[in-house]
Amino acid sequence: MERRSILKYVAAMTGAAICSPLSAANLLNTPTTITGVPTSRQHFSSDTLSHIASIMDTILPKTDTPSATDVGVHMVMDGMFHNVFDDNYQQRFANNYAAFRAYLDAQGFSSLSGDEKKQLLITLEQQKTPSDVYKAYIDVKQQTLSYYLANEVIAENHLNYLPIPGRYVPRISVSDVGGKAWAE
Secondary structure, three states, X not given: OOHHHHHHHHHHHHHHHHHHHHHHHHHOOOOEOOOOOEOOOOOOOHHHHHHHHHHHHHHOOOOOOOOOHHHOHHHHHHHHHHHOOOHHHHHHHHHHHHHHHHHHHHOOHHHOOHHHXXXXXXXXXXXXXXXXXXXXXXXXXXXXXXXXXXXXXXXXXXXXXXXXXXXXXXXXXXXXXXXXXEOO
């Protein structure tokens, strides 16, 4: 699947789902940069955050657009776990992520090339029966794409962006707006 198709698909599916937690995170007292990305680790260990960042950069590597970690998506996820997600969700994620990490370590994920990492994740995503490993991967992938699309740098520089919305036009083709999807 093309990266552009993935971004459009995820934007359509998850736009509303992330509004509430992101709004809540913005209301909390979290040290952030001017773009709203947390500046220091808050929830995950340094090792876990580094591992998550590696997975995120496999999902959204640097191309003509910044990678997931270039815009601080891993730090946003860390801040969300610290400030927004409830204990039950955090525990479920921790259990699933432990299985996911063990699976990736068994496959030698950290020593694989970028294309090999990508193929390993694609194979995992195509599993017929969801497992804890699959659930953790999908969770990380959804958060990666959601926070990436909601990032100020991506919204302003790589998507159509209107800081002050104008007239609402319900049906418009992407080609009419320069071939870019709209920022959230």
